[in-house]
């Protein structure tokens with residue numbers, strides 16, 4: 001990297017898609033026309049050695065996944081992702097071609113949602129590569145799909161199978177992305193490397209105008225369900241035999257499947273709750289859009305926390321999942 005300003009020019013899009021964008025990259029801040037919708041803003045960071053290594057993700061995948069993780073938080077608010085900003089801290093060992101690939105990975109996913117890159121920041125570092133993405137989105141005024149919205153008797157649902165990403169990560173840590181993978185293994189690896197956020201499901205839930213509690217699964221289903229339980233002061237029971245799993249994960253021992261599904265993380269599916277009366281309509285709308293909402297549990301009164309019902313026994317599900325500061 002020779003020149004920070006020249007570098008910013010190389011990653012500046014030549015045009016933009018959102019007509020509300022007044023000024024994108026190139027001034028002190030981005031300027032966006034206001035509207036009657038509520039604005040959503042979120043930020044998530046990926047750090048080399050923590051969220052990826054050069055043997056688990058290619059530079060393209062690093063970019064793609066960093067943006068996907070953020071779009072997923074917009075999806076968890078029922079929103080439409082519109083703009084993103086990128087902060088990148090670059091160690092000397094990363095070459096310009098690799099950095100361009102990171103931006104290509106983000107651009108490829110942004111293209112799918114008609115999102116525009118509108119700004120960011122570039123610094124050098126002697127530490128690992130750090131990529132922070134901020135996403136701006138919108139949702140219909142007054143729609144609040146908050147973690148604190150769960151009520152006793154609600155059904156608990158998830159928007160797709162979980163566990164594949166953690167399975168893929170364990171294969172990548174063993175063999176790296178240059179290793180050879182069977183067809184089944186390659187499916188798990190892909191879920192880890194190129195997850196797709198569930199914006200469509202979030203939008204259907206938002207448009208239902210029903211009370212919905214919603215969270216995206218970045219740290220593992222047990223941890224995310226616990227966040228809903230705590231925010232809503234309710235108890236959540238998950239039914240072990242209802243948890244949706246891909247065909248690929250079923251090739252592995254059941255203990256491994258459980259670990260990956262409940263505590264793995266980085267699935268970027270949505271977990272939520274709503275009243276059993278309202279749920280079928282939303283489930284049908286999702287099915288029409290090719291999205292499968294599965295009922296996996298029930299909300300009850302009681303000490304905030306999550307229980308796992310295995311049919312023959314019920315156990316308390318710890319908050320264990322990905323936690324940056326626990327051993």
Ligand SMILES: Nc1ncnc2c1ncn2[C@@H]1O[C@H](COP(=O)(O)OP(=O)(O)O)[C@@H](O)[C@H]1O
Pocket residue numbers: 043044073218219
């Ligand atoms: N360093 C920080 N400064 C300010 N807010 C933060 C910081 N870290 C996390 N948050 C906020 O805490 C909340 C939970 O963050 P996090 O657990 O990372 O959410 P998620 O798992 O959905 O990405 C979010 O509102 C987030 O914006």
Ligand SMILES: Cc1ncc(C[n+]2csc(CCOP(=O)(O)OP(=O)(O)O)c2C)c(N)n1
Pocket residue numbers: 044045049050051052053056069169218219264265266322324
């Ligand atoms: C090399 C490597 N080791 C471990 C992991 C597993 N991992 C790292 S961060 C994380 C959880 C998600 O990241 P976080 O920063 O907690 O995202 P947020 O919940 O804020 O969206 C997981 C499961 C990984 N992806 N890569």
Ligand SMILES: [Mg+2]
Pocket residue numbers: 043044
């Ligand atoms: Mg976060």
Ligand SMILES: [Mg+2]
Pocket residue numbers: 072073076215216217218
């Ligand atoms: Mg989240």
Ligand SMILES: [Mg+2]
Pocket residue numbers: 044069070073218
């Ligand atoms: Mg997140």
